[in-house]
Amino acid sequence: MSLEIRTITASEFPDWTRALDTGFLRPPVTSDEVLADRLAHSDLARTRGAFDNGRCVGTLRSFSQEITTVGGAVLPADAISNASVTPTHRRRGLLSRMMYADLAQAKERGDAVATLIAAEYPIYGRYGFGPAAFITEWEIDVVRAGLDPRRPAPDDGGRIDLIDGAEVRGTGPELFERFRTGRAGTVSRDERWWRIHTGVTSNGHPWTEPFHAVYRSAAGEVDGLVTYHSADGMWGDRKQPLNTVSVRKLIATTPAAERALWHFICSIDWVTTVRTDYRAPDDLLPRYLPDPRAARIVTQADYLWVRILDAVRALEARTYGVPGTLVLEIHDKAGLAGGRFRLDASEAGASCVPTAESADIALDVRELGALYLGDESALSLAALGSLSEERPGAAALTEALFRTPRRPWCPDVF
Structure with missing residues (x-):
């Protein structure tokens, strides 16, 4: 067999996408609309495939990114994603060849580091990546948390406002720029990120419109943003609604804003359980609650991996x-x-x-x-x-x- 590693052409993108979806055990069929959007936002000079007699059997893509380092400085990073090998072609060194070609190109381009989110722990250390930032996910028993339901509003002069996706796209990017300078490990978000996460652009996954809320300080500054959704609730034996709210994203630039948003989420009527997004392991969330034990850890794992170039x-x-x-x-x-x-x-x-x-x-x-x-x-x-x-x-x-x-x-x- 002839196994070839190279960047792909636009005409090969559908075959490359099929190989990617196969590797990630997703249905290997993608709509023309989603394909066109993905192609428009993919740098083909940084999109590699492994080919066996013309058929794509391995994928890897990278793109430009900035990462905040300790102290608030940002570094240019080579963000690696979409790494897969078709099950029929495992253990033949295809990922290694694609990875090393990408890292060499990134070094030549001037990127200081490379980043990725590792789907499997054992793979990426051999390419020089180390687990640099971890995540924790909590589930909150709202009743046990002990918050006073009569005082859901911030008590510092600020306020919580519900907004829509268009307002998120207007206020979110500026808030995020202020937020990311204060936390090492944060990576940049481009305009397309905001469009995907407000439902304007499809990423191939079904879209359910979420709720959005911002915290405004007493001076009127937007210092926090939360996006959340609720699954259909269950009714107990005494017709008590038992809803779960899942937080998709919550960022804040001040502890006051962060506390106010979590208290808001935990004070919504009918909600008895809150599932958080992926937080830092030392997140203050449990200590914002009168009973910190109401926040139970359900996930704790490595997340962002960094490779020094x-x-x-x-x-x-x-x-x-x-x-x-x-x-x-x-x-x-x-x-x-x-x-x-x-x-x-x-x-x-x-x-x-x-x-x-x-x-x-x-x-x-x-x-x-x-x-x-x-x-x-x-x-x-x-x-x-x-x-x-x-x-x-x-x-x-x-x-x-x-x-x-x-x-x-x-x-x-x-």
Whole structure:
């Protein structure tokens, strides 16, 4: 058989989409309307396929993205998505060939990091990705939460207003730009994201119109936005409605706005259960409730994975917990970000340069990706044997430099 890896043409896009849907166990038929929209928003120079005698049997696509790093700076990222291999062609190295071709192109293009949401944990570490941000999903027993139903409105002078999708597209992007500078791990949203999430553009999935609400501060500033929907409720033995509200997205730029939106959601008549969206593991939600135990964790998992492509740019872009100097030996079998680097961190900023000095720590590029946004522990990695301490005390210094008080969070899938 002749197996070929290359970028695709517009005429091959339907076959590529069929292979993608097959790999993800979705019906391998897509409407012409959805195909046309996907094609219009796909960069074919970054859309790769694996072909067996002309038939697409593997897919991978990437696109431009920005990611917020520790301290609020944004970095250009190579966002990887739609990675699949048809079941008949597994274990032949097709994903590896597509992935390494994309990463090499991203490095040449000038992207500092690559990102992805890993469908399966064991796959992406071998390409240099490390789990950099985790998510937690809660289910709230509204009755147990203990909120006073007579006081659903904010008590800080702000207010909650219901709005429609058009208003979301008008106010949401500006709010999100303010929000994303304050949370490491957040990735950029383009105009199409807002159109898909307000039902204007189809992504091939059935659309159910949700509810949207904003929090306005006492000064009239929109500081928070929540999108939610409710499944049909059940009626108990005494004809008591038992509805569940599922939050699709909730972002806020202040704790007051976040608290007010959660209290609003939990005060809606007939609602006895609230299912959250994917939140940061250290989200304040449980502590906004009089009884934090009313929020039960139902999902906790790795989510955003990061792959360093340019160690100097990536390490200089973020801030650090303490001043200090660290020499890192980075191993990268792909040859994209490896080498020995001296990192000097101070209140004025960070400097990272190649060096011939003796290394303080040695680690694979995948562990650097896990450390990068401040969520992983260098001391834990050392205990696991995934980070080598070449100088006594270096692992503790790495911990103090890289760890952050708040955990990173990526609210979006891509």
